[in-house]
Amino acid sequence: MEILIAEDDMISRKLLTTALKQFGHSVKAFDNGADAWAEFDVAPVRVIVSDWLMPGLDGLDFCRRVRKRMSTEYTYFILLTANAQGKDSYMEAMNAGIDDFLTKPLDRDQICMRLRVAERILRYTSAIQHLESMLPICSYCKKVRDDNNYWQQVETYLSNRMGTSFSHSVCPTCYTNKVKPEIDKIKKG
CATH class of the missing domain: 3.40.50.2300 (Response regulator)
Known part of the structure; x- marks a missing residue:
């Protein structure tokens, strides 16, 4: 040592x-x-x-x-x-x-x-x-388990632990794969 x-x-x-x-x-x-x-x-x-x-x-x-x-x-x-x-x-x-x-x-x-x-x-x-x-995180919904075995959104967990604030946005990949198809459906529909 x-x-x-x-x-x-x-x-x-x-x-x-x-x-x-x-x-x-x-x-x-x-x-x-x-x-x-x-x-x-x-x-x-x-x-x-x-x-x-x-x-x-x-x-x-x-x-x-x-x-x-x-x-x-x-x-x-x-x-x-x-x-x-x-x-x-x-x-x-x-x-x-x-x-x-x-x-x-x-x-x-x-x-x-x-x-x-x-x-x-x-x-x-x-x-x-x-x-x-290590954060125990659900591989499906992405919620995080806290010390009391309560599952919550990642944003809430981090905000409570570290006082972190979040602003939400959409990455280019998700925009192309998720948001744009929904917008196109609405325009057609």
Whole structure:
């Protein structure tokens, strides 16, 4: 996997980078959240390991930005902390979108296990996104089935899901094959 690291402590960053590379992962490491975010915004990755407390953009704000970024595959976000945090802090982190926590100093076995879980979750997330992107559509009437097993016109379905508006027209092929014969019938008739 390609993993993005945001860690302001040079020794922790080097230890983490070395461990991840030894596990066979590709790593991009940054010494602050702002630079890590700038990289992610240009080239999103599926896994981020970020320190919680960093000057400027901390781990929680970095995660919030990742979660708000549109049209991005799900990113598994692991937060590193050196201090034991209280229940409220962990709840704030979970509300920001954090998936997992690791404490410093880094335990190689723990990061390895967390990354195996991340791989599994990302695989399932991709499968679910693929299934959700498929539209069950009737091959006869072209109605679409929604999540409540209700069949509706494609236009209604898309309008309800995406706020899309439609203007209707007739393509040249349908005009020639369907509309023109009807007009000719009316003129003859």
